[in-house]
Amino acid sequence: MAKKRTTQSAPKKRETLAQPVLSRGAFTTTIAVVLILLAVQIIIAAIVYPSLPGQIPSGWLGSSQPYNMVSSAFVFLYFPLGQVVLFLIGLFSPITRGGQRVMYLGKAESIIALSLLFTVLQASAFHLPHYI
Secondary structure (H helix, E strand, O other): OOOOOOOOOOOOOOOOOOOOOEEHHHHHHHHHHHHHHHHHHHHHHHHHHHHOOOEEEEEEOOOOOEEEEEEHHHHHHHHHHHHHHHHHHHHOOOEOOOOOEOEEHHHHHHHHHHHHHHHHHHHHHOOHHHHO
């Protein structure tokens, strides 16, 4: 029996994935957006909180009946606290050899999206359109 000759094909090129990009601009933009939205949340709370009842619902059943009543102070503190956590996550970003803080673009986008979400949720919890 004759052995089959196998031909070796050229090695396949590895697909390279885009490397995450560290950016000083992403860091400064994220910190600025989080701080601005934190200020917006504090302003919203200062305007709306005095007129809120002591208890507000945190959810509604399928029949539109409110359930799980929580203190309005909880909502007043919960969302800004989330912003502070996002701010701290941003502050502990990597430092370059030059001593500058940088952030991965994807992380910056995620933090900004969460920050916007917390602000919108707080506005909806306080039924902000009712007060405008």
